[in-house]
Amino acid sequence: MAVTPRPDGHVDLIIVGGGPAGCAAALMAASVGMRSVLVEAGDALCGKLQHIAAVNNVAGGHTSGPELAADIGKDVARTDLCEVQLGVRATGIDASDDHVAVTLDTGRRLTAAYAIVATGVGPLSADDVSWLTVAEDMVLPTLWGAAIPGGEPGPLLVLGADRPLGTFLRAHALHSTAVVVAYPPGDDYKADEVRSDPRVTLLPLTRLSVRPAADATFAAEWTDRQDQSGTLTARAVYLNLGSAPTPPPGALIPDSTGYCPPETQHPHILTAGDLRSSRFQRIMTATGSGSEAALRTYYAQQNLPPSGRGRYAT
Known part of the structure; x- marks a missing residue:
């Protein structure tokens, strides 16, 4: 479903990567009224989950990756605040003082106040x-x-x-x-x-x-x-040699291992999921980090600190 941009032509959030972290970010953003565009290079959301036949560390009763992927996809499809672009790759990310621009291999250029990048990792050869x-x-x-x-x-x-x-x-x-x-x-x-x-x-x-x-x-x-x-x-x-991060080209800042820790990125770019670190590559940590990243962008656009007190606390 296409999301209607605001009068200034922006959506609130661009999400690059449609795995568990990116999908969680889209769902959390929608829950607080943020409009997003989610860009996924593959032909389906949570494509890697399709290859995990047995799951034993995910809350909610799921025991297979394909079932979990299907349910996540249904959740994202139910929201009218997220436009999903499948089979589309981000070819560049640029950040300025007040917004982020993401260029796609279709020639389309997206702009938003913030971007969450959750492109994950790929296998070593x-x-x-x-x-x-x-x-x-x-x-x-x-x-x-x-x-x-x-x-x-x-x-x-x-x-x-x-x-x-x-x-x-x-x-x-x-x-x-x-x-x-x-x-x-x-x-x-x-x-x-x-x-x-x-x-x-x-x-x-x-x-x-x-x-x-x-x-x-x-x-x-x-x-x-x-x-x-x-x-x-x-x-x-x-x-079965391990994996390496697959960040899109542009403004992301990798560390010496190639991963992109959130704390070293431009203030308007947040990283989530496996792209952050080699130590927390699990489905549950990915969804948690995607949700947290979306909330951080929400609080920032409301001029609120990410950890508030009283009625702003989460």
Whole structure:
């Protein structure tokens, strides 16, 4: 639904990113009467949730990502104060003393007093890490949303112990397929989540190379933490190396890791969701940060401090 701009041509808020954080921001903004435009590069809201088959840390009774995504989408569709633009990418964000301008790949230019950027993160590739070597021209799928392949029995090899590993194992709880998880020292703490799963063999190492082998299998050679070498064969290999922030170009200010903490941004640009930090990448923290960001813009436009007293307190 198109939102009618105010007489000055602005809406109250531009939201870039239609995941849980961006959608929560849109809903919170609408609840206090703010008009917003939500821009999402994908073809659906909360597209990444569609790949999370099992959810176990979200309040409200949802146990699957697709169900949660569908309900969030219905909530956003019910408000007439948010215009949703799907399949549209922000190609630039500019900020001035009193407003923010967002340029879209359609050529449209949006302006508002504030913008919330919640574009999240994308998966790292084999080229992004130093401990892994993949044979030339070999493209490995990510574990995110993967299904257990059919065919001959044999172990699956997962490269990296990032959080999608636990989601994958919960989604396939009835499968007895063996999973070998090869991971570098930086992933040691992440492996704790799956250490007790009897299907999992943990392989802490310093280097690994993988190449195609006979009969549609894969051969891996590795060096462990004690400088011992070994080999293994797997029927499928998945990348699970972690993620990197995906901010749109323009006025956002990343830190040394590429993330965009809210406290370092222009006063009229707020970041929310996974884009803020690598430490709080959860659905619940994303929705909370999106809601908080929307309220901050509301209080700012009312000339009220974000934490008030008496009747202004939340």
